[in-house]
Amino acid sequence: MKHGRIAAVAAGLFSASAFAQSSVTLYGVMDTGIEYVSHANAAGDHVIRMPGITGEVPSRWGMRGAEDLGGRLKATFVLESGFNPRGGDSGQGGRLFGRQAWVGLEGPWGALTFGRQYTMTYWAMADADILGPDIYGIGSLDAFVPNARSDNTVVYKGKFYGVTIGASWSFGRDSAGTGNSPGQGTCAGQVPGDANQCREWSAMLKYDGTYFGVATAYDEQRGGTNAAANFFDGTAPFPIKSSGDKDARLQANGYVNLAGVKIGGGWLGRRVESGGSGGDVRSNLFYVGAQYYVTPTFAVDGEAYRVIVQQQDARATMASLRASSSSSRMRVQPWRVCARLTSCRSGLRCTVMSRICGIARTLAIPLARAAAARHPRRAWGNSARSWASGIPSDLARRAERRDTSDTIDSTYRGG
Template identity: 45%
Template sequence: METKWSAALLVAVSGFACAQSSVTLYGIIDTGLSYYNHATAHGGSEVGVPTLTGEVPSRWGLKGIEDLGGGYKAFFVLENGFQPGTGALNYGGRLFGRQANVGISSDYGSLTLGRQMNMTMYALTNADVIGPSIHSMASFDPYLPNSRSDNAIGYLGKFHGVTVGGTYSFGRDAAGPAGPAATNCGGQVPGDFVACRQYTALLAYDSASFGVAASYDVIRGGAGASAPLNNSAYTDTHNIVDGYVILGPTKIGAGWIRNNLAAATHLQTDIFFVGATYYATPALSFDAEGVRNLQRGPAGKNDSSATLLIGRVNYLLSKRTMVYTSVGYMFNSALAANPVAAGGTVETGTNQLGVMIGLQQKF
């Protein structure tokens, strides 16, 4: 009997020993010099190192995976966002403000617990060729490049080109007041079940030559949260429909984003975008995108609308190192004050030019 138990224990231990696991350290450092005009009431310009992002936000992270057998794997992600110019932490000063989660994956999809990217982020990934750059649609809606959820449970499954996913957050954003609009809403408040809740959903299809996606995202306010979502009865809803097509060395993407803010006053905005990436060589690529923002106030007027044009040239010095230059021009309407650069400033009703020369290193 003792021999049998010893043999069984040996088999069990051998099974654990054979389970494969790995941990990866990775990151991107992306910064440079930026310029934009009309930054002050007297028309002054600003030159310096950008504070929020270059072509993409700088980050470093740890990710791990362990094979549990039977087609199941355990994983975790810890991802930090920071400012290269000062070393300061982004995302409300959190150590792992970009992601901090653990989960289980299989052929049936993945289940994730913790702070994670929600379905708004996934919906934009393939169609928006510019991405979360210094000159991007984030100038109109800072939530878009920051579409992550605290205290969340998420599912993402991919089946023969079809992707379905969703997240549910019990308290969408515990950091505040720093960060994108309407933060400081940790939620999970006794007696107020809906305070700071958020749910997102995604349906997408991708093939070798084209793809389409649609997402739905609702966030609720809470007492003490940043205005205008300082009441659990208030909501902010994002709907996205977009797609892309690949034609040889060219990728074309386009989409529509509607944002409805139902708070003390109602505000509706529509963002339309179309862009393209062209690879002249494997090392040299060109990006261009046009973004139109239509903002309607309580009277239904387009009182703060604007148009942003973006051009970018990227050159790979190696597989991990890239230099680039980005140019953006913002056309503001009479009552609009949308900056051309993420985190920038502009005079109301004034057009603005922004230029950046950057260096990006991946590891």
């Protein structure tokens, strides 16, 4: 795997008569490598290639900013663009800022944001899903999970004494018409006379303590003219054209930290209700994983998954194992193996995938406005400080692996 990280911080203007502060951060991650995949086709042949989308985390660059408005109120924004290092093309269907594009207000009461952003499905799973958006993670069995974003969305999130509550409402989850996740089709938004078409809403309740945390969330998508539902087993996506059709997910999960080992797991239930040819389909996805630092700079983690799609008589079991080593300025994954055993309609297939990994480097470059100060200070971000120490904290490692920028908890920001 090869990371490139660039962070540039523009220092705010200070004066004796005002406490207002503005900042803009430029950040990015490049992640790629070489993978070997056995049983890559029906004949059982193997393939050696560069991954098309991601390695440990999806590659991206972005800008985030904040301005102090006074009275404990801040204006915030994030513009984040995904891209594929293999070919240099944009991700998320060719969108310029397909990962995130939102603006909002943040205060003691939480944050209210507007634009293209994550739904509560993603946030609820952020800590319990050990591997996150990894190339061999949960997205192999439900592509929506690492792509749980929607257009035209209003989001509220607030954290109070360890309890986080959140909700999102989208007036039309795919206004660009390029699809939010593979096989899902497009769904631009409501039309006159049908306010429910392409609507999406989600809600979350989450608790994070010192040694453990739990979360639950519900996410519901309504159908539209070109909308579809797809599953992992290769069955062709079937249409959910009516605004009365639903594609809903309910989840419950948790994690615990015991003697240096983090263990996480959960359940994700899905129910598709369609008046078309697909009918009603239910699935259940279970996952459990663990992470352990053998030394302060060498970690081993892994996760196992089981999914059952009842109406299609399809089921799969997948397991991934990962090891990574980090130092002050580099990050190396010496080996990476995923063993996947699937059974779909009585067919059995075993696939072994491994990655040959490169070097990861972290670089933070402080910048300052000309009028800010004569001698700008070195400004290292939280992630850069953690890597420079050579001992990444659990929060820093989660932030490195996460596919996001959180307006509530600055220690959890990805990129």
